[in-house]
Amino acid sequence: MSRIGKKPVELPSGVTASVSGQVVEVKGPKGVQTFTATDDVSITVEDSAVKVAPRGKSKRARQQWGMSRTVVANLVHGVQNTFKKELEIHGVGYRAAVQGKTLKLNLGYSHDVDFAIPEGISIVCAKPTEVVIEGHDKQQVGEVAAKIRDWRRPEPYKGKGIRYKGEFIFRKEGKKK
Incomplete structure (x- = not known):
């Protein structure tokens, strides 16, 4: 199991996230950023947090799980700071x-x-x-x-x-x- 992927990405106040299909859009005080995830992971927004989960047990799905979570965390940080x-x-x-x-x-x-x-x-x-x-x-x-x-x-x-x-x-x- 991915230790990084398991942790949800908390959304601070002033930052919102929306998911449509595999596209994650994060809005904040400094702008808007988007990320298109692969089909190997599913992304959901729950209780002011973004959760990433693998869609299978394949090696590629587990690799994309941690990477996708980290990219979403960087988007959240980027719309708030530089x-x-x-x-x-x-x-x-x-x-x-x-x-x-x-x-x-x-x-x-x-x-x-x-x-x-x-x-x-x-x-x-x-x-x-x-x-x-x-x-x-x-x-x-x-x-x-x-x-x-x-x-x-x-x-x-x-x-x-x-x-x-x-x-x-x-x-x-x-x-x-």
Whole structure:
């Protein structure tokens, strides 16, 4: 049995959820978000809580059970608060700046990298070496952070590159004579 899936998702005051077929719609003070679940799970709203249950004993149904419950919990959190990812830029001359709806990155290439900020995401650069990504959709925030990080992943010898705040980079020893 899924320990995560068994727990119902509590709906705080100001947040409502409705289910039509396999589509869950969550409304809150920050907006509306939807999720379409697979046919392997059934979703119901009872007593200001959303309950997810598997429709069979198959392995796929049990996998979708916990995953669907977690996605619904993220929707409930997202319509009430924002999700946030913080990136740090390490390296001589590496920096970032927001200009309008574009994130400009200087990462040691012969050209600047222009990253178009998607709808629903806000990016703030308080310092040239720090990037804060915020949004109401957890999946989208994580995806944007991963795309920015992919432009220059941290390397193991000097640790230069873009990393998540608090991420540990295993350092290697260089060549010896």
